[in-house]
Amino acid sequence: MAEPTTIKAKNEQGYWAFVNKQFRKKKTAVISLYIVIVLAIVAVFAPFLANEKPLVCKYKGETFFPVLKDIAVGFGIGQFQPQFQNVDWKNLKYDMVVFPPVPYLPMNQDNDNIHSKGPFDEQVIPSLRWKHWFGTDELGRDVLAGMIHGTKIAMTVGIVSMLIASIIGILLGSLAGFYGDENFQISRVRLWGNLLFLFFAFFYAFGARSYDITDALGRGLDEGFLQLGISVLIFAAVMVAGNLLVMVLKKIPFLGKQVAVPFDLIIMRVIEVLNSIPTLFLILLIISIVRKPNLYVIMGIIGLTGWTGIARFIRAELLKVRNLEYIEAANSLGFSNAHILFRHAIPNALSPVLISIAFGIAGAILTESTLSFLGLGPADTVTWGQLLSYARQIPQAWWLAIFPGFAIFITVTTFNLIGDGLTDAMDPRLKQ
Amino acid sequence: MKPVEVKTESGKTEAGKKFFLASISFPLFGYILKRILIFIPTLFIISLLTFILISAAPGDPAETMLNRTSGEGQAANRLATERSYVDLRHKLGLDLPIFYFAPTNLAVSDTLLRIPIKNHREMLDRLTYQYGNWSQIENYYHQLKSLEYAVISTKKDSTNADALIELRNTVAKIFIHHEDNVLSPLLVDLKTQSNSAANLIEVKAHAEATEIAYSKIKSEATTWKRYVPLVQWSGTHNQYHRWLFGEARWIGTETDPTLGKGFIRGDYGISFFTKRPVKSVIWDGLWITMLISFLVIIIEYIISIPLGISLAVNKGTTYDSSVTVGLFLTYSLPVFWIGTMAIFFLCSPDYVEIFPPFGLGDATWDDGFFYKMGDLAYHLSLPLIIASYASFAYLSRQMRGSMLTVLGQDYIRTARAKGLPENKVIWKHAFRNSLLPIITIFASFFPALIGGSIILEFLFTIPGLGQITYAAVIQKDYPMILTNTMFAAILTLVGYLISDILYAVVDPRISYSKK
Numbered sequence: 001m002a003e004p005t006t007i008k009a010k011n012e013q014g015y016w017a018f019v020n021k022q023f024r025k026k027k028t029a030v031i032s033l034y035i036v037i038v039l040a041i042v043a044v045f046a047p048f049l050a051n052e053k054p055l056v057c058k059y060k061g062e063t064f065f066p067v068l069k070d071i072a073v074g075f076g077i078g079q080f081q082p083q084f085q086n087v088d089w090k091n092l093k094y095d096m097v098v099f100p101p102v103p104y105l106p107m108n109q110d111n112d113n114i115h116s117k118g119p120f121d122e123q124v125i126p127s128l129r130w131k132h133w134f135g136t137d138e139l140g141r142d143v144l145a146g147m148i149h150g151t152k153i154a155m156t157v158g159i160v161s162m163l164i165a166s167i168i169g170i171l172l173g174s175l176a177g178f179y180g181d182e183n184f185q186i187s188r189v190r191l192w193g194n195l196l197f198l199f200f201a202f203f204y205a206f207g208a209r210s211y212d213i214t215d216a217l218g219r220g221l222d223e224g225f226l227q228l229g230i231s232v233l234i235f236a237a238v239m240v241a242g243n244l245l246v247m248v249l250k251k252i253p254f255l256g257k258q259v260a261v262p263f264d265l266i267i268m269r270v271i272e273v274l275n276s277i278p279t280l281f282l283i284l285l286i287i288s289i290v291r292k293p294n295l296y297v298i299m300g301i302i303g304l305t306g307w308t309g310i311a312r313f314i315r316a317e318l319l320k321v322r323n324l325e326y327i328e329a330a331n332s333l334g335f336s337n338a339h340i341l342f343r344h345a346i347p348n349a350l351s352p353v354l355i356s357i358a359f360g361i362a363g364a365i366l367t368e369s370t371l372s373f374l375g376l377g378p379a380d381t382v383t384w385g386q387l388l389s390y391a392r393q394i395p396q397a398w399w400l401a402i403f404p405g406f407a408i409f410i411t412v413t414t415f416n417l418i419g420d421g422l423t424d425a426m427d428p429r430l431k432q
Numbered sequence: 433m434k435p436v437e438v439k440t441e442s443g444k445t446e447a448g449k450k451f452f453l454a455s456i457s458f459p460l461f462g463y464i465l466k467r468i469l470i471f472i473p474t475l476f477i478i479s480l481l482t483f484i485l486i487s488a489a490p491g492d493p494a495e496t497m498l499n500r501t502s503g504e505g506q507a508a509n510r511l512a513t514e515r516s517y518v519d520l521r522h523k524l525g526l527d528l529p530i531f532y533f534a535p536t537n538l539a540v541s542d543t544l545l546r547i548p549i550k551n552h553r554e555m556l557d558r559l560t561y562q563y564g565n566w567s568q569i570e571n572y573y574h575q576l577k578s579l580e581y582a583v584i585s586t587k588k589d590s591t592n593a594d595a596l597i598e599l600r601n602t603v604a605k606i607f608i609h610h611e612d613n614v615l616s617p618l619l620v621d622l623k624t625q626s627n628s629a630a631n632l633i634e635v636k637a638h639a640e641a642t643e644i645a646y647s648k649i650k651s652e653a654t655t656w657k658r659y660v661p662l663v664q665w666s667g668t669h670n671q672y673h674r675w676l677f678g679e680a681r682w683i684g685t686e687t688d689p690t691l692g693k694g695f696i697r698g699d700y701g702i703s704f705f706t707k708r709p710v711k712s713v714i715w716d717g718l719w720i721t722m723l724i725s726f727l728v729i730i731i732e733y734i735i736s737i738p739l740g741i742s743l744a745v746n747k748g749t750t751y752d753s754s755v756t757v758g759l760f761l762t763y764s765l766p767v768f769w770i771g772t773m774a775i776f777f778l779c780s781p782d783y784v785e786i787f788p789p790f791g792l793g794d795a796t797w798d799d800g801f802f803y804k805m806g807d808l809a810y811h812l813s814l815p816l817i818i819a820s821y822a823s824f825a826y827l828s829r830q831m832r833g834s835m836l837t838v839l840g841q842d843y844i845r846t847a848r849a850k851g852l853p854e855n856k857v858i859w860k861h862a863f864r865n866s867l868l869p870i871i872t873i874f875a876s877f878f879p880a881l882i883g884g885s886i887i888l889e890f891l892f893t894i895p896g897l898g899q900i901t902y903a904a905v906i907q908k909d910y911p912m913i914l915t916n917t918m919f920a921a922i923l924t925l926v927g928y929l930i931s932d933i934l935y936a937v938v939d940p941r942i943s944y945s946k947k
Contacts, residue, residue: 199535203661208537211561273477276928278883281901281920285482288905288913289489366766373768374890374902391772401776405769413764420760 019351022425029421032414039411042148043155047071050102050145052089058096067100090130103130104142106149106382114140116390116397135399137390143399146382147407153383154411157299157368158361164303165364166357169310170346176267176311177318177349178341182260189255190246197242205235264315271308279305283367287376295378298371302364310356317349351426358419362412369408384408460936467932471925478921479695483672486910487530492550493704493910494521510584518548524702525674529666532673536664539564539657547573551608558610563649564657572645579603579622579638592629599625599635606642612650619643675701675914695918701911705904710915713900718919721896724888725881727816729874732824737870740831744866745858747836756829763825767884771818771891778814787814815892819884823877827870834869838862864938871934878927882920 023029042049053066064081066089072078090103104110110132112124118135125131134143175184206213209231217224250256274282286301287293293301321327322345330340371377372385384404391401498517521527527546539560547553552573559569583599586592602625606618623643626636668677678694693699700710739755746752777783788811838844839862847857885898893899897916904912 200661203535203537204659207535207661208659211558269474269477273474273481275879276474276478276924277482277917277921278879278924280883280886281917284886284901284905285485285913285917288908288910289485291490362764369766370768370887374887376905385768388769388772391776395776395780398776401769401772405766405772408766408769409764412766413761416764417760 019422019425023421026421026424028417029424032417032421035410035414036418039151039414040155043152046149046152049100050104050106050142050148051100052103052105052108054089054094054097054099056096056098057092057094059092059094061095099129102133102142102145102148104132104145106141106146108141108145110136110140110142112140114138116394116400118397118399134403135397137387137397137400138394141382143387143403146387147384147403149382150384150387150404150407151411153295153378153381154365154368154408157295157302158365158411158415161299161302161306161364161368162357162360164300165307165360166310166353168303169307170314170353172267172270172307173311173314174318174341174346174349176264177315178322178345179261179263179337180319180322181262181264184261184263184337185258186261187246187250187256188259189249189252190243191259191261193242193246193249194239197239200242201235201238204238205231209234267311267315271311274305274308279367280370283371284376287371292379293376294380298368298378302367306360306364306367309360310353313352313356314346314349317352318345321345321349351422355419355422355426358415358422362415362419365408365415366412460933463936464929464933467929471929474925475918475921479676479918480672482914482917483675484530486914487671489908489910491908492526494524494526495550496908497704497707514548521548525671528674529664529670530672531670532667533663533665536662537658538660538662539566539654540662540664541566541570542664542666543570555608555610559649561658562610563653563655565649565652565654568645568649568652572642572649575638575642575645576603576606579635579642580607582635582638586632586635589631592631595625595629595632598628599632615646619646695915700915703904703909703912705907705909705912710911713912714897714915714919717895717897717900720894721882721885721889721898722923724812724815724819724885724894724896725878727812728819728823728881729877731816731820732827733870735820736824736827736831737867740828741835741858741863741866743828743832744835744839756832759825759828763822763829765822767818767822768887768891770821771888774814774818775891815888815894818891819881819888823880827873827877830873831866831870835862835866838866841865867938868935871931871938874934875928875931878931879920879924882923882927 047067047070048055051067051070053070055065055067057064057066064084066084069078069080073080114136116136116138117123117132117140119133121135123132123136132142132144134147136142137146209227213224213227213231216227277285282305283301286305290297327340327345330344335343368377369383369385369388372383373389375386375389377383377385384407387400387404388408391397394400494517497520498513518527529542529545540557541560543566544553544556544560547556556569556573559572560566563569580603583596583603586596588596599622602618602621606615606622609615609618619639619642622639623636626632626639674692674694676695678692678697678699680688680691680693680697692701698711700714702708703710703713706713743752743755774787779787839858844857844862847861848854852861882897885896886902887898888894889896889899890902897919901913901916901920903909904916
């Protein structure tokens with residue numbers, strides 16, 4: 001990314017400046033960007049917006065910041081003061097107190113308002129301050145609090161899973177596009193040797209130490225990471241030793257003969273296979289073998305199944321880029337292939353990827369909420385899809401049907417509109 | 433979801449003049465045949481992928497099927513349950529290795545798979561990992577088993593009742609422990625307990641034998657074996673081969689009806705949950721999902737092609753811009769939200785009750801044909817609307833875009849310059865060329881519909897492929913999930929094939945004879 005910025009510094013009409021200008025022309029896309037920023041702020045500040053604990057309180061003459069303290073405790077710094085452990089925050093006798101705008105956590109059950117009280121229903125609350133503005137669900141949990149914390153989940157899922165997908169997609173797609181079937185030449189012994197060493201490395205690093213690792217992980221994370229670290233070291237050692245051996249064996253003419261690795265063929269076949277299983281079926285298949293799907297598992301699954309589009313786009317782009325003159329120039333200057341790929345080819349092929357990432361985030365959020373709606377999402381948190389699924393069980397609770405669904409709709413639409421705006425801004429060919 | 437790259441080449445004017453079906457020629461059939469041949473390895477890889485994923489699933493299917501609680505019970509009773517468990521494992525093929533070959537090490541033995549109890553398998557696997565001498569470990573396990581049998585078959589009387597209960601507990605503990613610092617004291621306990629009552633001679637002998645066997649494991653340990661990699665070859669006697677090809681004879685009549693025929697001969701195994709053949713459930717579901725997908729595709733194309741064209745022709749008018757914005761919003765509405773809302777507000781006695789909320793109708797076999805059809809149509813109408821709206825919005829936008837691209841081409845300007853009426857320009861010259869991108873979309877459309885069937889059928893409780901898969905995932909019914917995923921993949925590949933054929937029919941420039 002160094003090149004474009006330096007160009008921009010010298011010349012205001014650089015590519016990214018041009019894209020920026022084109023993007024700003026499209027009103028819907030700009031508005032969507034602002035909505036996404038607002039959503040991101042809600043996501044980051046969710047604990048301050050909806051929390052059972054006060055933001056500031058004066059209790060028995062002392063001033064406390066329980067929400068901040070809560071975040072610190074969550075990071076493992078400090079502990080709650082003994083007088084605040086297992087207390088009912090709502091009914092403490094404070095000298096002075098400021099509660100967050102929504103004084104509930106998504107998991108808090110308000111026992112006075114169980115069986116889904118709507119926004120216009122009679123709610124049993126001390127004052128308007130404690131009103132459930134978006135109603136409650138069957139267990140008396142506040143819907144608005146769930147929606148605020150659900151924003152955090154949705155944004156995290158969208159961004160993290162697309163991060164995973166784009167790392168895999170960019171790597172594999174650029175390998176396929178840049179090297180094709182013929183351009184990656186290595187000696188015979190290095191190709192077959194490395195496959196063999198990979199087997200040995202896996203065997204000695206993980207296969208032969210399987211119970212050591214799982215037992216250590218069972219005892220605690222630090223011991224587990226120590227064992228995993230040892231395994232990674234063994235893995236690296238086997239690979240290095242193997243490749244040193246290869247250097248010697250390469251001298252033999254038969255083994256030293258150069259062969260091409262058909263990256264394009266292999267990667268395109270993998271994509272074809274993945275695209276032949278409908279994504280939701282594949283995701284459900286993986287979920288069925290996971291014991292308890294938590295948020296990380298869901299993000300991982302969406303990322304691992306969602307990279308094919310990105311890979312195909314970057315491959316198509318690199319097929320064009322690799323024949324351009326500047327790549328040839330870099331080649332004749334004697335830069336290594338890897339240097340050319342990562343410093344010159346990929347940065348110039350990123351624009352279609354950016355577009356598909358924007359659409360991909362929308363898709364990932366939609367997939368996560370679909371899974372939650374089906375009751376297969378992360379079990380340890382409240383998500384929009386989960387709230388929406390409660391509406392199916394309670395035919396009177398229209399607030400459960402409308403609000404979470406609307407949140408999903410807005411988020412998905414804004415990301416789609418941003419993708420649309422990027423398409424128009426970056427790809428002048430598609431403009432009418 | 434993805435922006436489709438619209439690639440246009442300058443079309444030939446005579447393309448439109450050719451008779452529509454004339455383009456289906458011999459090379460096309462060759463091409464279709466070739467495509468089908470390419471599908472076969474893809475399907476193989478998919479089957480491999482899904483099968484291996486499923487084998488990684490936790491839990492013991494045979495245990496869940498029998499709902500077995502290990503531990504208590506009389507000797508005869510316990511032997512009977514163990515027997516049936518072993519039989520079931522054998523029937524399901526769970527005592528076989530998973531694949532043709534497997535990377536293991538020298539210490540591991542495949543007899544381990546035949547040990548019927550999951551906890552015991554784990555314990556033995558751990559012991560092998562620790563000491564590496566399978567023959568001694570196997571011997572130890574046999575001693576332990578006969579000790580257990582001796583304990584439960586010894587007659588209880590007033591003198592040994594307490595000792596027997598203690599012995600039972602100790603044995604149960606020994607079965608699940610592999611750590612030396614736990615096992616050694618347990619074996620000592622065993623000895624003292626068997627000495628505590630007079631009439632426990634048989635138990636005592638077995639306890640001693642077990643202890644000797646255990647000390648032998650330790651003294652003759654061959655830990656180095658764990659570090660020798662080995663690729664174990666199991667031949668065709670493995671779970672995957674059994675699932676795919678079956679064990680029954682291919683030619684002639686099979687004498688043993690219990691042998692399965694394998695996936696490719698239409699035997700999909702037994703559902704873990706209902707314990708009925710998967711085949712009996714899946715065909716009905718497949719039929720319903722196919723019907724819905726087919727209808728949805730027809731509805732979508734019938735609406736969106738004319739709509740897209742009319743938008744493109746009226747480009748820039750308020751009609752165009754307002755409908756385009758509307759289509760974008762429609763396209764972004766999540767199906768499960770709109771579905772929930774529709775069921776909520778249109779099928780509920782609390783609000784408006786226009787449509788039935790679920791199912792495929794209650795017509796019975798005896799009802800008349802028209803009643804049956806009417807009932808089905810009534811029940812399918814809302815699901816069809818819900819399934820169609822999103823992709824129809826997307827399709828219309830694509831159609832508008834591709835029509836605009838075509839209308840900007842030189843040959844259209846030529847046609848107009850010749851003085852052809854606008855109607856003729858659009859329908860005769862532009863229409864067929866503008867269809868190309870729409871047909872490419874079909875390839876990604878069909879899998880989306882099959883995948884979407886899960887949501888749609890969940891929403892409306894339609895007993896199709898999606899609903900069956902969903903239920904199977906909830907119940908962890910692996911043969912069902914496996915078969916459904918395979919069928920979803922097959923349907924997707926068929927969708928790709930159809931889109932290829934349509935492409936050839938619409939665009940005669942595409943030649944399939946070469947490449």
